[in-house]
Amino acid sequence: MPAAAAASGFEPPTIQDFFPAAVLFQGTPFALNRIMLIRLLVVALLVLWLWLGTRRMQLVPGRGQVITEFLLGFVRNNIAIETLGEQDGRRFMPVIMTMFFLTFGMNITGAIPGLQIAGSAVIGLPLVLAIIAWALFIYAGFKKLGWTYLKNALFLPGVPWPLYFLLTPLEILSTFIVRPITLTMRLLMNMVSGHLLLALVYAASSFFLFTLLPSGNLFGLIGVGTVAFGVLYLGFEIFVAALQAYVFAFLTAIYIQLAVAEEH
Amino acid sequence: MHTHIVAAAEQGNLLIPSVPDLVWGTFAFVVILVLFIWKVLPRLNQLLDDRSKAIEGRIDEAKHAREEAERVLKQYQEQLAEARTEAGRIRDQAREDGKRIIAELREQAQTEADRVTAQARAQIEAERASAVQSLRAEVGSLAIDLASGVIGEHLADDKNATALVDRFLAELDLDQAPGATSPGASR
Numbered sequence: 001m002p003a004a005a006a007a008s009g010f011e012p013p014t015i016q017d018f019f020p021a022a023v024l025f026q027g028t029p030f031a032l033n034r035i036m037l038i039r040l041l042v043v044a045l046l047v048l049w050l051w052l053g054t055r056r057m058q059l060v061p062g063r064g065q066v067i068t069e070f071l072l073g074f075v076r077n078n079i080a081i082e083t084l085g086e087q088d089g090r091r092f093m094p095v096i097m098t099m100f101f102l103t104f105g106m107n108i109t110g111a112i113p114g115l116q117i118a119g120s121a122v123i124g125l126p127l128v129l130a131i132i133a134w135a136l137f138i139y140a141g142f143k144k145l146g147w148t149y150l151k152n153a154l155f156l157p158g159v160p161w162p163l164y165f166l167l168t169p170l171e172i173l174s175t176f177i178v179r180p181i182t183l184t185m186r187l188l189m190n191m192v193s194g195h196l197l198l199a200l201v202y203a204a205s206s207f208f209l210f211t212l213l214p215s216g217n218l219f220g221l222i223g224v225g226t227v228a229f230g231v232l233y234l235g236f237e238i239f240v241a242a243l244q245a246y247v248f249a250f251l252t253a254i255y256i257q258l259a260v261a262e263e264h
Numbered sequence: 265m266h267t268h269i270v271a272a273a274e275q276g277n278l279l280i281p282s283v284p285d286l287v288w289g290t291f292a293f294v295v296i297l298v299l300f301i302w303k304v305l306p307r308l309n310q311l312l313d314d315r316s317k318a319i320e321g322r323i324d325e326a327k328h329a330r331e332e333a334e335r336v337l338k339q340y341q342e343q344l345a346e347a348r349t350e351a352g353r354i355r356d357q358a359r360e361d362g363k364r365i366i367a368e369l370r371e372q373a374q375t376e377a378d379r380v381t382a383q384a385r386a387q388i389e390a391e392r393a394s395a396v397q398s399l400r401a402e403v404g405s406l407a408i409d410l411a412s413g414v415i416g417e418h419l420a421d422d423k424n425a426t427a428l429v430d431r432f433l434a435e436l437d438l439d440q441a442p443g444a445t446s447p448g449a450s451r
Contacts, residue, residue, distance in 0.1 A: 123280070128289040128290050
């Protein structure tokens with residue numbers, strides 16, 4: 001850390017937050033830094049919840065089962081089956097379920113004190129999920145329609161053929177290139193900006209309340225405002241964590257639905 | 265600050281994934297996916313199937329119960345209607361029987377009354393006849409007595425008359441002795 005920053009008492013978050021030093025297996029493909037450890041923690045908690053929550057499910061549910069069933073049922077009915085229909089919904093349900101709960105679990109750690117950074121705030125996880133979604137909708141399209149899928153996707157019906165010279169490259173771009181990129185970037189940047197803003201607010205609050213105020217500077221009282229804003233923004237981050245998980249799973253389902261649709 | 269950013273730029277780029285980042289990201293996805301395929305979704309589907317089966321079962325049960333209730337109700341209604349018909353039949357029968365019994369009794373009573381009346385009338389007639397007869401006899405003899413009495417004084421010295429009176433008296437005595445039957449015989 002530069003000495004100047006420490007002296008001023010104000011340490012703004014830096015991009016370095018997303019690249020902490022490895023603590024285990026340094027230099028190997030399995031290097032674990034703080035964020036990777038958070039991911040493992042999230043995976044462990046998800047496994048624990050999903051295992052215990054669905055272990056002895058009763059026809060007449062208890063309190064815990066109601067919550068578990070509500071969450072699973074929400075993704076099952078409102079995302080998978082509502083978008084893809086009963087049959088395809090069931091087929092692609094495992095991936096869509098995983099997308100939602102993994103993304104949500106990884107996102108929410110950004111708002112949890114002590115963890116303070118989303119597991120999805122580095123590009124690896126969003127990219128992996130986006131590539132899976134991308135591969136899945138292409139697979140679904142080919143499986144259902146064969147080469148007709150490419151024809152459907154790239155040559156819009158009812159368009160004079162010379163326009164295909166213009167439209168087909170655009171379709172290639174929007175369907176097969178832009179989609180995975182937007183999936184990745186939407187999630188990644190939401191989490192990155194969320195972390196930067198929260199960390200900035202915390203750093204500013206700390207600076208105002210514990211550096212300026214003790215030295216008699218009344219500007220330190222601004223810290224009260226930044227703390228209030230931080231609390232509000234924390235709530236917003238929790239909302240964003242859920243929203244982005246929903247968007248990711250929902251878009252995956254939509255892309256599959258568009259691919260298996262008979263008509264474009 | 266400047267050196268700081270440079271250092272960061274050297275160490276990591278937000279848009280370029282490191283190998284461990286991809287490895288652990290994939291690992292996380294695979295673990296959760298496998299769990300969903302292997303356990304969570306089968307359990308959830310099992311539960312939902314069981315629940316819909318249970319609900320169907322309960323609906324069937326309710327349907328059976330309703331059908332049974334309807335059947336029993338219909339049966340009761342039939343029995344009730346039958347009982348009503350039976351009661352009506354019995355009532356009609358009773359009314360008829362009553363009428364018949366009353367008519368019979370009335371007829372019987374009428375016959376009895378007629379019989380009694382006829383008997384009484386016959387008796388009265390007989391008594392009247394007998395009274396008339398006895399009166400007639402009595403009056404006859406009294407008339408003769410009276411006539412004899414009236415003319416007896418003129419005939420007192422007549423031996424025939426005396427004999428007649430004597431005989432009459434003797435007859436009278438005789439008449440008194442055997443009762444009321446002799447005047448009939450003397451006519």
